Amino acid sequence: EITLEANPTSVEAAKLADFRAAGANRVSLGVQALDDESLKALGRQHDAAGALQAVRTAAKLFDRYSFDLIYARPGQTAAAWREELGRALAEAGDHLSLYQLTIEPGTAFHTLHQRGELVVPNEDKAASLYELTQEILTEAGMPAYEISNHARPGGESRHNLTYWRYGNYVGIGPGAHGRISADGKTTAIRRHRAPERWLDLVGESGHGTGEASPVEPQQRIAEILMMGLRLTEGVGSERFADQTGGTLKNALDARRLGDLAEEGLLELDEAGLRATAAGRQRLNALLSHLLNG
CATH class of the missing domain: 3.30.750.200 (Transcription Regulator spoIIAA)
Known part of the structure; x- marks a missing residue:
């Protein structure tokens, strides 16, 4: 594609x-x-x-x-x-x-x-x-x-x-962002925003990277949830384990998850974690409660 x-x-x-x-x-x-x-x-x-x-x-x-x-x-x-x-x-x-x-x-x-x-x-x-x-x-x-x-x-x-499944993607042009995961670690890459500086860097080093920084494990989990719960399919258990080395159940606060499930906003089963139709409509508030309490 x-x-x-x-x-x-x-x-x-x-x-x-x-x-x-x-x-x-x-x-x-x-x-x-x-x-x-x-x-x-x-x-x-x-x-x-x-x-x-x-x-x-x-x-x-x-x-x-x-x-x-x-x-x-x-x-x-x-x-x-x-x-x-x-x-x-x-x-x-x-x-x-x-x-x-x-x-x-x-x-x-x-x-x-x-x-x-x-x-x-x-x-x-x-x-x-x-x-x-x-x-x-x-x-x-x-x-x-x-x-x-x-x-x-x-x-x-x-x-x-x-993007929504938290796969690898490369940002190339001025101001572009990327996420690369390998060996259990994720690196956030940001290219220089100014086209002139980006061109200079490409000439000097072959790329226009302005910053490459590690994504900490908890931040990675938060990003996976923020992206994946936008999808009707949600966050798959197997994919989450491959990306984090852990399980959804252990990564989430049981009380907060229980609150949201009881309200009919989230569903967790062996296949994964999904926002319901009502949950997707209130996703920002749902994520705020799930991640921050």
Whole structure:
């Protein structure tokens, strides 16, 4: 699987055939919305018609393609989201990424939100939109295999599964991160963010590594859980043992685990540890309790 991530602008869409010829065999397009007003509010440079044209071009060129949408947008209703998902499914291949809009500190959206100029649906409305998303996509044969990612059987993104299963991955370009595990140890690798410094380092030493630091055992367990519980399959017992040398039962606080299981948010059995549908909807709070008490 060689995935190209691209924006659905006319300029980038025109290059898709060249990327296919160069060896990319899957494409993921950052559509984000199917109406022009929302795209403008999200600061995107493309319009809905252009985005759909890019998706159709990708469908002709690639056997596997995906695109993303953002929901819980300002003023968005359940009826509007249902209609938008219907249009998205009519264009979809084997994969869709559907992200809930979050307001992160330090972003332009956060500043607007603080001023009251950007009003997003409250938690209850956002939760309802999430539940509607799961219902519609499951009925369409594209259930969630991860909180924000849906696929037909066999259409799951392999590189994304690598991250969520805590496999090895290499970050190469400026600012990229990687995780490499070998001999029971995990090393976190970060490349220099400044392109000029990165280029200098590549010239000097053949790589642009800014920092390589060991991931301590407890931090590794926390990272495995934070990534793996996003998956519907959860954290597998065998994989966890291979990655840590221990068992899930011994790694977790029994009281906290019991609390979350009793509330119907987590399930632990011989196969592994999984967040339930209700647990995945509250994953940040669940992880905070599980890891910190």
